[in-house]
Amino acid sequence: MPIINRISEFHDDITEWRRDIHAHPELQFDVNRTAALVAEKLKEFGVDEIVTGIGQTGVVGVIKGRKSQSGRTIGLRADMDALPIQEIVDRPYKSKTPGVMHACGHDGHTAMLLGAARYLAETRNFDGTAVVIFQPAEEGGGGGREMVKEGMMDRFGIDEVYGMHNAPGIPFGQFSIRPGPMMASADMFIIDIEGKGGHAARPQRVIDTTLVGAHIMTALQSVVSRNVDPVEAAVISVTTFKAGDAFNVVPQTAQLTGTARTLSPEVRDLLEIRMKEIVEHTAAAFGAKATLDYQRHYPVLSNHPEQAEFAGKVARMVSDKVDMNTPQVMGGEDFSFMLEARPGAFIYIGQGDTQYLHHPEYDFNDEIIPIGVSYWAKLVETAMPAD
Numbered sequence: 001m002p003i004i005n006r007i008s009e010f011h012d013d014i015t016e017w018r019r020d021i022h023a024h025p026e027l028q029f030d031v032n033r034t035a036a037l038v039a040e041k042l043k044e045f046g047v048d049e050i051v052t053g054i055g056q057t058g059v060v061g062v063i064k065g066r067k068s069q070s071g072r073t074i075g076l077r078a079d080m081d082a083l084p085i086q087e088i089v090d091r092p093y094k095s096k097t098p099g100v101m102h103a104c105g106h107d108g109h110t111a112m113l114l115g116a117a118r119y120l121a122e123t124r125n126f127d128g129t130a131v132v133i134f135q136p137a138e139e140g141g142g143g144g145r146e147m148v149k150e151g152m153m154d155r156f157g158i159d160e161v162y163g164m165h166n167a168p169g170i171p172f173g174q175f176s177i178r179p180g181p182m183m184a185s186a187d188m189f190i191i192d193i194e195g196k197g198g199h200a201a202r203p204q205r206v207i208d209t210t211l212v213g214a215h216i217m218t219a220l221q222s223v224v225s226r227n228v229d230p231v232e233a234a235v236i237s238v239t240t241f242k243a244g245d246a247f248n249v250v251p252q253t254a255q256l257t258g259t260a261r262t263l264s265p266e267v268r269d270l271l272e273i274r275m276k277e278i279v280e281h282t283a284a285a286f287g288a289k290a291t292l293d294y295q296r297h298y299p300v301l302s303n304h305p306e307q308a309e310f311a312g313k314v315a316r317m318v319s320d321k322v323d324m325n326t327p328q329v330m331g332g333e334d335f336s337f338m339l340e341a342r343p344g345a346f347i348y349i350g351q352g353d354t355q356y357l358h359h360p361e362y363d364f365n366d367e368i369i370p371i372g373v374s375y376w377a378k379l380v381e382t383a384m385p386a387d
């Protein structure tokens with residue numbers, strides 16, 4: 001594979017950073033050690049400007065090319081946070097924090113973008129500006145949204161933005177991408193039911209919230225099957241149902257929570273409207289009251305067609321395996337907020353037949369480092385050629 005030679009020379013260093021980050025995982029916005037390490041490395045590489053504390057703990061580095069005639073600025077983004085999972089494999093660099101581990105490979109993403117920053121700051125073989133973005137809280141906290149909200153795109157004059165995620169199950173070294181929607185909107189809902197508690201032996205005197213909850217749960221499954229166009233994608237999963245403490249008491253209240261996913265804004269609106277109707281009217285039919293708190297978290301991750309095409313072209317410079325038609329998935333990604341703010345594209349880099357993401361045995365495959373870093377470098381050098 002046409003890996004950039006200079007980057008291969010950094011392979012051991014980048015692996016060492018990756019494993020150091022792996023051993024010290026941090027959650028959500030509390031990525032203080034990782035962010036400090038990132039800022040320290042960027043300084044060491046001679047990056048022109050380093051700004052910390054964007055989106056609480058996000059870090060941004062600005063690298064100017066040897067020319068600045070194009071006036072263009074390209075953003076490259078990595079995520080820094082880990083997951084509340086207990087790592088179960090005894091590796092030399094196993095997590096030192098009980099119950100927390102890098103099970104999504106963000107340790108690898110951070111290390112690869114650091115590698116790219118080192119190469120770009122050393123060579124500067126481009127005409128324009130590269131901005132490296134290290135975000136906190138990808139796993140549910142919306143760190144990307146916070147960085148965008150604080151005006152990162154305007155502040156650094158970012159014209160286009162690119163993201164990359166490792167992918168177990170995709171062949172080693174293969175890049176996979178598609179134009180348009182690639183990952184789902186990821187929303188959360190909470191349904192609170194209030195009935196009338198009482199003695200379980202006197203059902204005529206109670207309004208049974210467990211029965212109401214069961215009917216709501218069942219009826220919700222009609223939304224995807226009966227309201228959503230069958231050629232569209234949608235998921236509604238009720239994942240918790242909490243009610244009651246005793247075998248002989250009908251509980252006064254019950255609560256259901258879960259997640260709703262779609263690949264289009266229209267279907268997303270439809271789910272929220274139909275869920276609200278079902279929740280309120282089903283409860284009313286039993287004489288109970290129920291409310292739907294539908295919380296919109298991550299929007300659909302939609303690659304801009306021109307930038308997805310460009311990302312594929314760059315990927316082909318680095319790898320002979322590029323899939324431009326990767327299947328859509330119903331997982332969500334915080335990078336979607338950046339793609340709402342600027343044109344860009346998100347790409348998967350295959351890490352071969354390894355344990356899947358969010359599994360307690362998962363580990364980032366260090367062998368993909370030179371491929372991923374070469375992709376970042378080529379992307380900048382090709383988007384903003386110096387000659």
Ligand SMILES: [Zn+2]
Nearest residue numbers: 104139357358
């Ligand atoms: Zn994840």
Ligand SMILES: [Zn+2]
Nearest residue numbers: 104105106165
């Ligand atoms: Zn991830």
